[in-house]
Each structure stands twice: as structure tokens, then as C-alpha cells.
Amino acid sequence: MRRYTVDVDGTPFTIDVIETAADRFQVTVGDQVFEATLHTDQDLPGADIEPGMAGPDENHASPQAPAAIPAGSPASRPSPAVPALPPRTTAGTPGVHGGAGDVLAAPMPGVILEVLVRPGAVLRRGDPVLVLEAMKMRNTIRAPRAAVVVSVEVEAGQPVGPGDPLVRLGAPAG
Numbered sequence: 001m002r003r004y005t006v007d008v009d010g011t012p013f014t015i016d017v018i019e020t021a022a023d024r025f026q027v028t029v030g031d032q033v034f035e036a037t038l039h040t041d042q043d044l045p046g047a048d049i050e051p052g053m054a055g056p057d058e059n060h061a062s063p064q065a066p067a068a069i070p071a072g073s074p075a076s077r078p079s080p081a082v083p084a085l086p087p088r089t090t091a092g093t094p095g096v097h098g099g100a101g102d103v104l105a106a107p108m109p110g111v112i113l114e115v116l117v118r119p120g121a122v123l124r125r126g127d128p129v130l131v132l133e134a135m136k137m138r139n140t141i142r143a144p145r146a147a148v149v150v151s152v153e154v155e156a157g158q159p160v161g162p163g164d165p166l167v168r169l170g171a172p173a174g
Contacts, residue, residue, distance in 0.1 A: 015029050106163060108162050112157065112158045112159075112160060112166075114131040122148055122173075150168040
């Protein structure tokens with residue numbers, strides 16, 4: 001699950017996104033739940049969002065004002081505030097992307113059963129990368145985005161813990 005906390009015109013919103021299949025999501029905004037289907041997926045240059053903290057003297061003005069949200073829409077209703085999360089790093093974070101050398105990390109402890117990719121493999125979002133056995137269940141770990149496999153950090157039979165690096169991903173060519 002990914003949790004986003006955004007401010008729209010000074011009103012905080014919490015958006016939870018759970019991937020239920022390679023192209024299907026359960027999206028919760030406030031107390032409303034929606035089923036969503038991904039129609040396109042595209043990495044845009046310079047569009048990655050990186051967590052960070054602004055210093056006390058930095059200007060928080062945005063170059064563009066946010067688009068108006070229709071009254072009564074799910075995004076127009078505030079949701080309960082969530083505590084701030086610490087800044088994330090690329091290493092040890094499942095499915096994080098933002099530049100060359102991104103890490104696909106183990107989401108839970110287990111044992112690697114199969115590695116399905118090799119360095120240089122071109123992946124599309126949702127492609128199987130490896131199989132992780134956890135609590136006697138086979139879990140297929142999938143590509144979080146279009147990418148090229150830079151390196152494979154594990155091998156079949158290897159135990160891993162949550163956050164351990166599995167595969168390093170790079171930007172796809174093109």
C-alpha cells in the first residue's frame with residue numbers, strides 16, 4: 001500500500017492506494033473507496049516526486065496553482081490527518097523509483113525461490129521479476145514500473161529480510 005498525504009488549498013487529504021493486480025487498484029480517499037484500472041503508464045522525464053523537507057526560509061509557493069476540485073467530489077472532502085513519515089531513501093524501499101540505480105526491495109522476510117530476470121532485461125510495469133516464498137506462500141514480485149534490470153542482488157535459495165535489495169533498476173531506453 002502507498003499512502004499519500006497532500007494539501008489542496010491548505011486542506012489535508014490522505015489517499016491510500018493498494019495494487020490488487022498489475023493494472024487494478026483500490027483507492028481510498030477519506031472514507032470513500034474506489035476501484036481503479038490503469039489505462040496507461042508512462043515515466044515522464046523530470047516528473048518523479050522525491051520526498052524532502054523544506055527549510056524554514058524556503059518559499060513554499062508553487063509555480064502553478066492546483067487545478068480546481070469540484071465541490072462534492074471525493075477529493076474535496078478532507079480526510080483525517082496522518083502523522084508525517086520520515087523521509088524515504090531508495091535503498092531498502094520496495095518499488096521505489098526516481099533515477100538510475102533504483103532498488104526493488106523485499107516486501108517481507110522469506111526465501112528466494114526463483115529469479116526470473118537477468119541484467120539488461122527490459123521490464124514493463126507488472127512483469128514478474130522473482131518469486132519469494134514467505135509463510136509457505138509463493139509471492140511473485142513484479143516490476144513497479146517500466147525499467148531495465150541493472151543488477152540482480154539475490155539468488156535462488158537465499159533468505160532475505162524486509163527491505164533487503166533484490167534487483168537494481170535503471171531507466172528504460174527511449
